[in-house]
Structures are given as structure tokens and as C-alpha cells.
Amino acid sequence: MKLVEVDKVLYRQRLNRVIAVFIGSLALLSLFFGQVLISIFGNVEIQSGESTGNLHLNFLGVLIGFALCAGALYQQRHRDYFKEIYYVSRLKALQNRIYRKLKAIKLGADKDSHDALIILNFYFASLKLVYLLDDNTLTLNNVDTELEAIKQRMTSLELSITEQDFDVELLNRF
Structure with a gap:
């Protein structure tokens, strides 16, 4: 996605x-x-x-x-009328799938796993998108902090990862 x-x-x-x-x-x-x-x-x-x-x-x-x-x-x-609604609902379902494996993914990111960093970058960027759509500003600062930390980690490892690099199949590795 x-x-x-x-x-x-x-x-x-x-x-x-x-x-x-x-x-x-x-x-x-x-x-x-x-x-x-x-x-x-x-x-x-x-x-x-x-x-x-x-x-x-x-x-x-x-x-x-x-x-x-x-x-x-x-x-x-x-x-067409349901395009945005269906997309956001599918995105939330995918976020839930990632969340269930988040502990293992974060452990992989601590070991500089390329796949884990791709997943985390996508996860926090998608959370930011959904939180902005749903006006969930209470936890938006936490998401921004996490996303910035992931981007700094990628920069320090000299990786150029974008949200578009994410593939659902990456979740099967965790």
C-alpha cells in the first residue's frame, strides 16, 4: 500500500x-x-x-x-464516492497489522535492519496522515518525534528510504 x-x-x-x-x-x-x-x-x-x-x-x-x-x-x-473512506479504512487496518508486530520491528530497527526502518518510516508517516485527517492532535507530537527519530537514524546510516519503499510483504519477515 x-x-x-x-x-x-x-x-x-x-x-x-x-x-x-x-x-x-x-x-x-x-x-x-x-x-x-x-x-x-x-x-x-x-x-x-x-x-x-x-x-x-x-x-x-x-x-x-x-x-x-x-x-x-x-x-x-x-x-468513487467511497474512495477516500475505503483507502483510510484499509490504511488503518494495515497500521493495526504493523502495530501488532511493532515490538519485533523496533528490535530490528535497533539492529539497523533496512526492512524494519522502511516499515517504521511508513508506519509513522501513515499515522501522521491519519491523525491529521481525523483531527487527532493529542498524539501528533509523539508521532512527529518518532518519525523524526527514524529519519535521523536513516540519515546516520546513509539510507535514502521513503514511504513509497514500503511493501506489505516486508511484514512477513517479523
């Missing part, structure tokens, strides 16, 4: 719309399927002040609504 520039305004605007439509659709579909399931399988004898016993049917309605919303979102992921 390569780092690409993402239009922050467009990304945030589209992400907010997708989230709002997803939540609205989930609410409506959950209510609809909950009511349909209750009307078909629910307890018809309701006594005042007692539980109806239909909680499991309402929960099943939420699950069905969620499955439909998630499936619809999954099918739309390659459309």
Missing part, C-alpha cells in the same frame, strides 16, 4: 454522511425487522406491568438490520 494525499474536507464530509446514513438506516431497519419478527413470532398475550418476552426478537431485528447495512456498505466500497 502506498501513501496518497487525501482531501481532508472531502474525506470528512463523505465520512460524516456515510456514518449518518448508516446509523439512520440501522435504526429504521432495526425497528422494522423487530416489529415484523414480533408480529410473526412474538408473545401476543401482554399483561400490564409485565415483560413481553420479545427482547430476543428485537435484538434479532437489530442484527438483521446491521447485516443489511454492513452488506450494502461493503458492496459500495469501490465506488
